[in-house]
Amino acid sequence: MYLYDDRDRCLLRERVRQFRDQTTRYLQGDLPEDQFRPLRLQNGLYIQRLAPMLRVSIPYGLISASQLRRLAHIARTYDKGYAHFTTRQNIQFNWPQLPEVPDILAELAAVDMHAIQTSGNCIRNITSDEFAGIAPDEVEDPRPWCELVRRWSTFHPEFAYLPRKFKIAVSGSESDRAAIQIHDIGLQLVKNAAGALGFRVYVGGGLGRTPVIGEVIGEFIEPRHLLTYLEAILRVYNRYGRRDNKYKARIKILVKVWGAEVFGARVAAEWQHLKDGPNTLTEADFAHARQFFTAPAYEAVDVAAADATVSACAAAERAFARWLERNVRAHRVPGYCAVVLSLKPVGVAPGDVTDAQLDAIADLADRYAFGEARVTHHQNLVLADVRRGDLPALWRALKAQGFATPTIGTLSDIICCPGGDFCSLANAKSIPIAEAIQREFDDLDYLYDLGDLTLNISGCMNACGHHHVGNIGILGVDKKGEEFYQIQIGGEAGSRAALGQVLGPSFYAPEVPRVIARILDVYVQRRLEGETFIETYRRVGVEPFKDSVYAKAA
Amino acid sequence: MPKLLKAGSFTIDAWRRLDADAARIADGDALLFPLPVWLARRDALLARDSSHTGIWLNGDEEPEQIAADIHRFGCIAVNFPTFMDGRGFSCGRLLRERYGFRGELRAVGDIFVDQLHFLRRCGFDAFELPDDTSLDTARNCLDAFSVHYQAACNPA
Ligand code: HEM
Ligand code: SF4
Numbered sequence: 001m002y003l004y005d006d007r008d009r010c011l012l013r014e015r016v017r018q019f020r021d022q023t024t025r026y027l028q029g030d031l032p033e034d035q036f037r038p039l040r041l042q043n044g045l046y047i048q049r050l051a052p053m054l055r056v057s058i059p060y061g062l063i064s065a066s067q068l069r070r071l072a073h074i075a076r077t078y079d080k081g082y083a084h085f086t087t088r089q090n091i092q093f094n095w096p097q098l099p100e101v102p103d104i105l106a107e108l109a110a111v112d113m114h115a116i117q118t119s120g121n122c123i124r125n126i127t128s129d130e131f132a133g134i135a136p137d138e139v140e141d142p143r144p145w146c147e148l149v150r151r152w153s154t155f156h157p158e159f160a161y162l163p164r165k166f167k168i169a170v171s172g173s174e175s176d177r178a179a180i181q182i183h184d185i186g187l188q189l190v191k192n193a194a195g196a197l198g199f200r201v202y203v204g205g206g207l208g209r210t211p212v213i214g215e216v217i218g219e220f221i222e223p224r225h226l227l228t229y230l231e232a233i234l235r236v237y238n239r240y241g242r243r244d245n246k247y248k249a250r251i252k253i254l255v256k257v258w259g260a261e262v263f264g265a266r267v268a269a270e271w272q273h274l275k276d277g278p279n280t281l282t283e284a285d286f287a288h289a290r291q292f293f294t295a296p297a298y299e300a301v302d303v304a305a306a307d308a309t310v311s312a313c314a315a316a317e318r319a320f321a322r323w324l325e326r327n328v329r330a331h332r333v334p335g336y337c338a339v340v341l342s343l344k345p346v347g348v349a350p351g352d353v354t355d356a357q358l359d360a361i362a363d364l365a366d367r368y369a370f371g372e373a374r375v376t377h378h379q380n381l382v383l384a385d386v387r388r389g390d391l392p393a394l395w396r397a398l399k400a401q402g403f404a405t406p407t408i409g410t411l412s413d414i415i416c417c418p419g420g421d422f423c424s425l426a427n428a429k430s431i432p433i434a435e436a437i438q439r440e441f442d443d444l445d446y447l448y449d450l451g452d453l454t455l456n457i458s459g460c461m462n463a464c465g466h467h468h469v470g471n472i473g474i475l476g477v478d479k480k481g482e483e484f485y486q487i488q489i490g491g492e493a494g495s496r497a498a499l500g501q502v503l504g505p506s507f508y509a510p511e512v513p514r515v516i517a518r519i520l521d522v523y524v525q526r527r528l529e530g531e532t533f534i535e536t537y538r539r540v541g542v543e544p545f546k547d548s549v550y551a552k553a554a
Numbered sequence: 555m556p557k558l559l560k561a562g563s564f565t566i567d568a569w570r571r572l573d574a575d576a577a578r579i580a581d582g583d584a585l586l587f588p589l590p591v592w593l594a595r596r597d598a599l600l601a602r603d604s605s606h607t608g609i610w611l612n613g614d615e616e617p618e619q620i621a622a623d624i625h626r627f628g629c630i631a632v633n634f635p636t637f638m639d640g641r642g643f644s645c646g647r648l649l650r651e652r653y654g655f656r657g658e659l660r661a662v663g664d665i666f667v668d669q670l671h672f673l674r675r676c677g678f679d680a681f682e683l684p685d686d687t688s689l690d691t692a693r694n695c696l697d698a699f700s701v702h703y704q705a706a707c708n709p710a
Binding site: 007008010011014015018021022025030031035038039121151152154155156157158159160161162163227235238239243273277278279 | 701706
């Protein structure tokens with residue numbers, strides 16, 4: 001994990017001092033509301049329906065046990081005892097008081113954390129793969145690159161007043177778990193024929209009102225040119241992105257209007273001037289960034305003995321066997337595995353955790369995973385380096401804390417935005433829909449039989465729940481003041497990113513579980529041996545699903 | 555009257571923006587020519603001394619258009635139509651880093667003190683601020699950070 005040095009700490013202290021001063025001037029009436037707004041947003045502070053919300057940055061999802069404990073303390077002291085992990089690997093507090101926010105920032109700075117650029121029209125938290133560094137299918141560890149991009153983008157003086165927010169994601173493996181194609185910039189680490197490392201650069205992806213899958217403008221950008229190339233993209237966007245209409249201000253609109261080819265050519269022209277300039281990376285920069293992401297001190301594990309322990313427990317306890325099947329992932333080091341902690345038990349808003357749970361995660365990370373945890377964009381957590389032999393004990397501890405719901409990657413592992421319960425932009429509630437679906441499909445055998453399936457819910461077209469790229473996507477819509485839900489299928493967030501297709505007219509909330517059941521029935525009837533939901537959809541198309549969902553009751 | 559912050563103090567402004575429809579151009583006055591005026595009368599204006607010849611660029615105007623004449627200007631003012639419009643930050647860096655402008659680079663229009671630090675890092679060295687701006691606040695804001703993670707324009 002990246003460790004702060006004196007310069008990083010100095011920067012954070014200066015940031016806290018700056019924001020304290022800005023808040024004081026605002027509260028005294030010396031800083032007008034409209035000017036304070038971008039400043040507080042760039043510090044992650046929203047004013048939402050019920051109270052302010054503070055979004056704290058977790059760079060590319062990596063967090064240490066001591067940081068988790070500090071978050072627990074903040075939830076307890078300044079909030080109502082809970083917090084919320086987001087789809088961008090960050091964490092949010094929903095009830096902080098504005099005058100206390102500078103104190104919260106000081107508490108965060110003491111553990112090298114902050115809320116810098118977690119909102120506002122700037123470059124946001126860099127996101128990545130929660131299995132970075134341990135995934136068997138990894139080409140190259142993305143974390144050092146995330147860190148280099150994080151530093152470059154932090155307080156970048158030219159890009160703090162962009163036309164709109166800007167999100168960058170980095171993937172280092174063959175199967176993209178960071179959803180890079182739905183980001184403003186997606187960076188894919190690749191190796192060329194000669195075995196040299198480079199970046200395939202996607203631009204213009206994004207969801208919201210106008211969902212777009214990103215397009216490639218750079219097939220192979222050499223690592224040392226990464227930052228100057230990014231700077232060229234950002235400069236073209238900063239200069240030519242629309243500013244007259246916030247719904248048309250994202251880079252995706254500029255890329256669409258110009259076409260990816262023209263956009264890419266403009267970037268290349270700008271880059272000619274920046275290339276080899278002062279932001280060019282050196283071998284020393286690479287080495288510095290890489291030294292923080294070395295493997296932890298893995299022990300030589302007696303793999304056969306560990307497997308025997310695990311098998312014995314699985315034979316004795318069905319629940320453990322199920323958890324093992326869904327919540328434990330392969331690791332490139334023999335005898336180790338990654339464990340996903342589910343934050344999706346039925347009846348809890350996806351991603352919510354209490355202060356006590358945060359403390360418990362910190363203890364488990366210390367005990368079983370080298371003191372580190374990771375946040376996933378599915379709003380779960382990962383302990384990345386667990387000895388296989390520890391799985392039974394870890395499972396019991398997770399069960400006691402409510403993190404062992406064995407449904408990772410299934411229909412029940414829903415991504416869901418805060419929706420109408422919390423968000424002033426909502427057309428409809430979303431959390432109760434997630435809960436109704438979880439209750440309807442609570443039979444684990446059925447969920448497992450359905451296999452890998454993503455279901456995403458957003459309470460309005462801003463698409464915070466990424467409904468466009470869920471295999472099943474649910475969108476809250478408002479019809480003459482009443483809440484309805486539009487359902488789409490066929491979306492995908494990974495390497496074969498695709499937007500879902502709307503099935504047809506929308507439904508009342510109570511109808512939603514039944515509609516989902518019909519969609520699932522079509523899949524079960526039509527699937528071929530071993531086919532996942534999305535594979536069946538790709539083969540049979542949307543029509544059979546439409547026919548079933550809108551069939552007149554016989 | 556806005557105040558001009560330069561070299562850490564409020565100073566008397568020597569420059570005046572020429573009205574687009576001004577009939578007469580006084581020789582000795584330090585004037586900022588709106589880009590269209592400069593482009594239209596360039597041949598005649600080239601005779602002026604750079605010490606009192608400047609340009610006033612609007613947010614949507616391209617610094618590329620004055621690149622060839624850049625050393626003929628003593629001052630370039632970049633206008634920020636609203637404080638949320640960040641194009642001027644790119645404009646500043648281009649003028650300094652790409653076109654090598656060495657004169658006074660002034661941020662004018664709808665800017666506020668909390669932007670000063672970034673403006674300076676984008677090459678600006680003079681700032682037109684509202685009349686009621688406190689000098690202490692402005693100085694604090696200019697020096698908000700002593701550490702930077704990326705290369706940009708750093709004040710001499
Ligand atoms: C309750 C307060 C919230 C408000 C007011 C809000 C508002 C918005 C708005 C207006 C957008 C659209 C921006 C655009 O398209 O340019 C957006 C996008 C997004 N929001 Fe939220 N949001 C909130 C909470 C959340 C939460 C809790 C999460 C994570 C779980 C989240 C994740 C996202 C993501 C990932 C996007 C990007 C979608 C894209 O790529 O366009 N938001 N949000
Ligand atoms: S999708 Fe809409 S309802 Fe949901 S959090 Fe985002 S803005 Fe709010």
